[in-house]
Amino acid sequence: MSRKTTDETGRNWERPDQDTQKFRHHLVTALLRSGICLTLQDGRGRYVFIINLPDSWALPDGAEPRDAEIYGAELSGRLDLAKTRVCNSGNPERVHTEQADGRYFEFFIESYPDGFDVAILTTVTELTEERRREKVLKSLLREVSHRSKNLMAIIQSIASQTARSSGSLASFLPNFYGRLHSLSRSQDLITDSSWRGASFRTLAQQQGAKYFRDVAKAMRLSGDDPTLSPNETVHVGLALHELIVNALAASRLNGGAPHIELDCTVVEKAGIETASIQWREHRTPTDLEPHGEETEDAFGSAVLNRITPSALEGTARYGDVEGVISYDLTFPLHANR
Structure with a gap:
């Protein structure tokens, strides 16, 4: 009897006799190209793997990686609190951080069942460009709003002043439309x-x-x-x-x-x-x-x-x-x- 090749989501499939090690190699390659970072921690908080850590941070040389050494005190403290809440509630959380150089990252933290233990899976995505576009869009919307108000004020002035200078509707309309x-x-x-x-x-x-x-x-x-x-x-x-x-x-x-x-x-x-x-x-x-x-x-x-x-x-x-x-x-x- 062949094993199940489609998971419960109905969106993932694998060949029964596929080489897991080969697939893992290609998956890591795809992650490196995508710029997305994945980390997995066991129930004790120890890192099992870290793939494609953004160059805003660095792994400790020769030592087991810990959040404080990787991310610094402020960010690691926020991540520890979020991971604790995720383990207790089972609900995923997002943590955002902006670096001194303006780069912006999102940490998506979720619980991951691992036998009798609960692991923590974290996906780190850089959103710098998306955030920049959002700021530009907000700036443009503010500019449009400001200019729209100015235009309305000008139109109101044109209408009222043209009316004062016109003796009749017939003389008002062509002047107003022209302006x-x-x-x-x-x-x-x-x-x-x-x-x-x-x-x-x-x-x-x-x-x-x-x-x-x-x-x-x-x-x-x-x-x-x-x-x-x-x-x-x-x-x-x-x-x-x-x-x-x-x-x-x-x-x-x-x-x-x-x-x-x-x-x-x-x-x-x-x-x-x-x-x-x-x-x-x-x-x-x-x-x-x-x-x-x-x-x-x-x-x-x-x-x-x-x-x-x-x-x-x-x-x-x-x-x-x-x-x-x-x-x-x-x-x-x-x-x-």
Whole structure:
């Protein structure tokens, strides 16, 4: 009669005539490759075998291994208490430890029946990479939560301020939707860059793409192309949106198109990289004629003169001299800090 080849779990099988010693050799090889450590102690706490001990610890030379000599006083004390509880209750326990070099390990301790005795089987697994990913994930979730709250605050401000500057729902909706679109395009760039931000030129082109068939023809970009932080991307994007919409509103009645020059220069001031953005919009005499239907947009003015420079810890100056609309925005760059 052949002996049973499948155990009670239904997941392990062995050939009746298999070479146990050969299988043990291959099992140890597999453990060494996996990085998992296995230890077995008898009922008196003496080690029967230790396989693949992590290099964070070392076995004593020429002496019978004991937890205190292997792991040190603090960790061995925690392990001894856990092993005692496992022997008494029969319930497995986990002990975690983080080494001085940042490596993180889990000791899974369980009782192991060995005839009339109860042995202790311990599986030691390194979880350093898993713990690192967990920390990164938690950090990203906190960042997403923080940015979501900031975005909600910006949207709320846009809605309330746009409403105050609008005489009717018909005038409110296009302004509000346009600003939300500007915000969403900036946010897309931030998300695509894994929250690092966006380049200035890409941001300008994105903001102009909604309104110009040929962005390069309507907006001549020159100068440097710094990487903007997420906060800089959002607020510079809002400022560019207001300038573009104002330019379109001024030029649409004469059937023309805005003539815009947009330059960015990065210089070092007091050891800090500082960006200076210059908007120059050349208007024709027809563009400059007053139109009774148009009213001043208080929120657009606030974005350009107060909200954006304040959010960027910078300064802004808006000018209208002899048909040239100018806007100069200067702020310290934070993207690479």
